Amino acid sequence: MSIFRTKDVEVMIRESKRHGLIKSLGALDITLIGIGVIIGTGIFVLTGVAAAKYAGPGLMLSFVLAGLTVAFVSLAFSELASMIPIAGSAYTYTYTALGESLAFFVGWGLVLEYTVGASAVAGGWSAYFTGILASGGVHLPEALTKVPADGGIVNLPAVLIALFLMLLLVRGTKESANLNKILVFIKLGAIFIFLILAGPKVNPTNWSPFLPYGWHGVATGAAVIFFAYLGIDSIATSAEEAKNPKHDMPIGILTSLAVCTVLYIAVTAVLTGTTPYPQLDTAEPVTFVLRNLGYSVGSAIVGTGAIAGLTTVLMVMMYAQTRAFFAMSRDGLIPRSLCKLHPKFGSPYLVTILVGIAVATMSGFTPIHLVAEMCSIGTLFAFFMSIIGVMRLRKTKPDWERPFRCPALFVIGPLALIFCAFVMGNLPAHTWRNFFVWMAIGIITYFAYGRTHSVLAQQESDASKS
Numbered sequence: 388m389s390i391f392r393t394k395d396v397e398v399m400i401r402e403s404k405r406h407g408l409i410k411s412l413g414a415l416d417i418t419l420i421g422i423g424v425i426i427g428t429g430i431f432v433l434t435g436v437a438a439a440k441y442a443g444p445g446l447m448l449s450f451v452l453a454g455l456t457v458a459f460v461s462l463a464f465s466e467l468a469s470m471i472p473i474a475g476s477a478y479t480y481t482y483t484a485l486g487e488s489l490a491f492f493v494g495w496g497l498v499l500e501y502t503v504g505a506s507a508v509a510g511g512w513s514a515y516f517t518g519i520l521a522s523g524g525v526h527l528p529e530a531l532t533k534v535p536a537d538g539g540i541v542n543l544p545a546v547l548i549a550l551f552l553m554l555l556l557v558r559g560t561k562e563s564a565n566l567n568k569i570l571v572f573i574k575l576g577a578i579f580i581f582l583i584l585a586g587p588k589v590n591p592t593n594w595s596p597f598l599p600y601g602w603h604g605v606a607t608g609a610a611v612i613f614f615a616y617l618g619i620d621s622i623a624t625s626a627e628e629a630k631n632p633k634h635d636m637p638i639g640i641l642t643s644l645a646v647c648t649v650l651y652i653a654v655t656a657v658l659t660g661t662t663p664y665p666q667l668d669t670a671e672p673v674t675f676v677l678r679n680l681g682y683s684v685g686s687a688i689v690g691t692g693a694i695a696g697l698t699t700v701l702m703v704m705m706y707a708q709t710r711a712f713f714a715m716s717r718d719g720l721i722p723r724s725l726c727k728l729h730p731k732f733g734s735p736y737l738v739t740i741l742v743g744i745a746v747a748t749m750s751g752f753t754p755i756h757l758v759a760e761m762c763s764i765g766t767l768f769a770f771f772m773s774i775i776g777v778m779r780l781r782k783t784k785p786d787w788e789r790p791f792r793c794p795a796l797f798v799i800g801p802l803a804l805i806f807c808a809f810v811m812g813n814l815p816a817h818t819w820r821n822f823f824v825w826m827a828i829g830i831i832t833y834f835a836y837g838r839t840h841s842v843l844a845q846q847e848s849d850a851s852k853s
Contacts, residue, residue, distance in 0.1 A: 390838060424704065424707075431671070431696055434673075447659075449605050458644060461640050464476075465793065481493045484779050499762070502746060535752060557732060578650060589657060589661055607813065
């Protein structure tokens with residue numbers, strides 16, 4: 388049995404039509420899913436820390452650099468998503484272009500990204516939630532808001548939000564997308580309130596020096612805030628549920644990226660223009676700046692918007708994880724019983740419950756900050772393999788229909804690979820060690836189960852017997 392066997396796109400599309408997900412998403416839904424997952428932790432948390440420690444006002448250029456890189460990746464993803472409108476994102480693309488074993492390892496990396504990332508976001512949601520309650524005079528006991536390693540018993544708000552979103556996702560994609568729309572507009576409203584209140588207070592002298600850490604600081608800042616864009620690949624997991632993926636997927640991916648990059652740069656400009664950058668070393672820079680400017684009510688409103696923002700990020704990351712699992716189980720690389728659809732709601736409810744319990748457990752009992760960097764490395768690995776995949780398919784399958792073609796692919800693709808490698812090279816050594824351990828577990832899982840239980844393996848076995 389070849390570990391590099393590939394899946395045929397036509398067969399995959401036929402399978403998805405027989406045993407697939409309900410097509411309920413339009414271009415606007417996909418765009419809002421993208422904004423929902425990208426605008427969150429990055430804009431409400433990372434901007435302040437990255438400006439204070441790495442780039443100063445030059446963080447605006449860091450977002451331009453990171454945004455261009457993600458745009459390169461997104462163009463490749465758009466070509467793949469329009470050509471292969473199947474759930475699973477980078478996992479499915481790798482299976483088609485580079486083979487089963489590499490696809491499994493990409494899927495294994497996505498498990499790492501979405502589960503760890505969602506757990507970290509749930510912990511951040513809990514911190515904002517308890518902070519707003521405390522500002523209103525309601526103080527929850529620390530035993531119920533901190534993990535055991537921090538002196539508590541369980542981070543109960545994080546557990547409850549994860550389980551609530553799990554139940555919502557079980558009820559179906561359209562219901563989740565409707566809530567996502569509401570929360571996206573709330574958090575966009577909060578961001579615009581911040582810009583309207585703080586924008587007129589910008590003092591250009593705060594932008595001098597513009598590059599206090601030099602160009603190296605801009606590059607390092609780009610590596611740090613790259614976390615803000617890690618959800619871009621999760622948009623592609625919705626391809627199978629798009630009403631017209633050939634049209635809707637490229638529009639959704641590229642529009643959400645453009646909107647988010649403009650907002651990131653605008654917020655960074657106002658943050659560093661109203662407050663000297665060394666003072667922005669806080670996990671809540673947006674509300675911190677508004678409080679300093681005397682807008683306490685505005686700060687509370689924007690804090691509520693931050694909770695909405697983190698809710699959408701958490702929901703989309705859990706959604707993406709279930710779709711990656713669904714694709715892997717449908718291919719037989721993990722038990723196929725997991726991809727069973729709910730008879731009433733049409734959602735992959737078993738994997739959704741599994742993911743919800745895993746995220747609730749990790750966020751409730753684990754100090755996620757110790758392993759959160761692994762979220763980045765899992766995504767970057769998926770990016771890397773997908774870009775190689777789209778370039779290989781251009782060579783090996785030139786006649787395949789490509790409703791959207793990435794322009795200048797053999798220029799854009801290598802540039803994206805170089806920057807992904809640069810970002811990965813700037814991750815801490817312990818992240819690489821943990822990543823290798825996780826991948827070693829994946830190798831054992833694949834060779835012990837996936838290699839012999841996959842659909843393609845069964846087909847090869849049946850063919851040899853006949």
